[in-house]
Amino acid sequence: MIQIYYKPGWEVHEVIKPIFNRYERKYIITTKQKNDLVSFISEHLISDPYSINGTPYTIYNIYYDTHDFSIIRNSIQKPTYKDKLRLRTYTFPLKDDSLVFLEIKKKFEGRINKRRVNLTYKQAKEYMESGIKPVFETYIDNQIMNEIDYFIKIHKAKPGAFIRYDRIAYMSDSDALRITFDHQILFRNENIDFTKDDGHPILSSKDLYLMEVKSEDNFPFWLARKLSEYELYSQSFSKYGKAYHQYLLGGSTDDYILYHY
Secondary structure (H helix, E strand, O other), rough: OOOOOOOOOOOOOOOOOEEEEEEEEEEEEHHHHHHHHHHHHHHOOOOOOOOOOHOOOEEEEEEEEEEOOHHHHHHHHOEEEEEEEEEEEEOOOOOOOEEEEEEEHHHHHEEEEEEEEEEEHHHHHHHHHHHOOOOOOOOOHHHHHEEEEHHHHHOOEEEEEEEEEEEEEEEEEOOEEEEEEEEEEEEEEEOOOOOOOEEEEOOOOOOOOEEEEEOOOOOOOOOHHHHHHHHOOOOOOHHHHHHHHHHHHHOOOOOOOOOOO
16 A cells, blocks of 8 residues: 655655645735735744745646536535645646645635645556556545545546646644735646646736635734734635636636635
8 A cells, every 4th residue: 555645855845734624714915015914924923834934935736627617617606515626736847756735625614624635746647547546554545535536536527727826825833824925826727737837817917916814713813903904804716716717707807706716
């Protein structure tokens, strides 16, 4: 059986945490607001290990959907429960032994549950392209893999979109609170793979960032007060939902009907 928590040579990035359960709030902010907030947040949180001193790192994703995009179309209707599947990596270009994550993300009544398994890129390709399902040593990894396998089979899911973005991240000591700033969010619905990292911009201006606050509980007072001071209010936003609206439905880049997915 295959144990895929860590492989020599991999850089550890959330490798040993297969399950996340938290609330997420999203904000569209300007570069100036981002810079001011980073300065303030740095007094309360520490840098993510991959974002030391505010250095961005890049996240690459392939989102899976049906042939007619029914998964994202259902999400746009804002049901009580929804889920999505993506293949994620922090590495480019990829090699066969590079670390990737298969993630199933569920949302029920506002709370996010994310479950992931760690694979090599070769194993992920063998599974997604040929149906060769990996077997893990731990019960929880096999359970998550079974959920992913069920999702793919019931939806007949295939690659629906490539999305990449640069991220700056901060976290509390316990990781109960995370704040991320995403920039250069690019989408591609042709050549949906990890061979290129280009695409169409999702946000209407290079001056804009997507800030996400991810918390297991209520926001700490210092953060709630700062957001109120800046008159920042969370809004529904999904990178994949926004891309679907703009490029697949023909919506305007300046249309701020933003979908939470």
